[in-house]
Amino acid sequence: MAEHDITGRLQQSVREALREPPPGGLHIRGGNTRSGLLATRRGAGAATTLDTGGHSGVILYQPDELVLRARAGTSLAELDGLLADHAQQFAAEIPRPATGSTLGGAVACGWDGPARPYGMSLRDTVLGCSMVNGRGDLVSFGGQVMKNVAGYDLARMQVGALGTLGVLLDVSLRLAPRPEYSATRVLELPAADLPGWWQMAGLLRPLLRGTCYMEGRLYLRLSGRRAAVEKVLPTIGGEDGAFDWESLGNLRLPFFCAERLACVYLPPHTDFHADAGGALVEWEGARVWVRDGDHGALQRQARELGGFVRVLRGPAVEPGVNTGDWQRRIREAFDPAGLFNRATYETHFRCPERPPCR
Structure with a gap:
């Protein structure tokens, strides 16, 4: 399995975008296999693509502890092969729209498979993550063990955030034995x-x-x-x-x-x-x-x-859940400049009565 750590390059790209903001912000792209899963209104200005697909490889795999940590650009198909050698699988049923689907894209998209109601939710599988936030800083949340620290579970907050809170670098996940x-x-x-x-x-x-x-x-x-x-x-x-x-x-x-x-x-x-x-x-x-x-x-x-x-x-609809003001405040805490996946945020998270992101 190929391993490539381009953390420094991704962080530098975010810092350069902060100094000279692109008109449409930064559009985060990994394997680009999930771009058709969610309708997105076009934002003003052309977004600059930040490609994370080259940031790949397994950082830690402990079969006895049922824990794996891998970089966001790692192919899910490659991880499946590694886990199969130990008769294991992810503790969530993670959809794979195409052979190039990546771990980071799966977490950002947040889709779950048919087994979600039966204790196999992707959100509950994530133990921790590292990312580049909207200030260009490297931050880490959670850990890589079953028993996590107390406090706000910011790692699981990235599941389904659609890349609007930062650039995922790596994710730690819980594993499970394969059924007989x-x-x-x-x-x-x-x-x-x-x-x-x-x-x-x-x-x-x-x-x-x-x-x-x-x-x-x-x-x-x-x-x-x-x-x-x-x-x-x-x-x-x-x-x-x-x-x-x-x-x-x-x-x-x-x-x-x-x-x-x-x-x-x-x-x-x-x-x-x-x-x-x-x-x-x-x-x-x-x-x-x-x-x-x-x-x-x-x-x-x-x-x-x-x-x-x-x-x-088809035609997109206004966000269906009125989350009050907390969604905007979370985004501003992670990404105060509204740099990441701006059009996606406008489509899926911003309620009509709120001001648009920067």
Whole structure:
């Protein structure tokens, strides 16, 4: 695995941008495989690209401690190969849109796979990180052990920040053993019966590792000890089946090939018109993918149910969660000049009533 430490070059690039600010700020780019995952309004002025893809390599790997620390530009595919040699995996199911997907891009984007509701959240997997902030300083948060320090968990705050708080240099993550066996159960089910199934899904834990409802079929993935999985399968009903869970997590199913695509986040067990032909339901009703829908209407409906919408393709919507003033204050603390990923911040975090970033 190639190792390249370009910390000094990245820090120098940020400091030069502070002395002579580009009109559109700095646009952070790693493997550039997730640029199509979120709709972004164009900011004023052309942003200067800061390429972090060359900052790669494993800094620390302790299989016995289930901990790995790697630079942000490290390929997830390479890390998968390293972990597989020790029968381990990340303690989160991290989507990989393409072969060049990097660790830093995964953390910044913050997307989770089908196993998120079952103790495999990317945010909960991050133990610590190092980064260049908007003052050009090198800063570190958290650590590289399971038992972390008390205080504000600033490392996990980078998950889903979309690169608006700084340039990630490296990340420490928690690992887990690979499951011995996995199986998929398929049930023919009307959408009206889904809420009842979400309630019963609790009985299948800790073996349940994914749910997906699409085109009248409910797919359940169970993983763990072979004996335990095979014992519970007959009690579920339905039949054994095949489902491409990897393509679901990586957004490569034919369903996702649409000109308009939005992701609706809701409280668990929410009934969100899952019988609509353009919907795919995950996370026991907490995440619903909608294709070819009216994004404005989706946002209004999601707000009424206590949720929000993120748009992947098609017209963007205003940020769906009113975070008050804390989001702006956090950004100003990390990046007072509003240097990083300005257009992304304007699209996904700034509420209409707030002044634009600098």
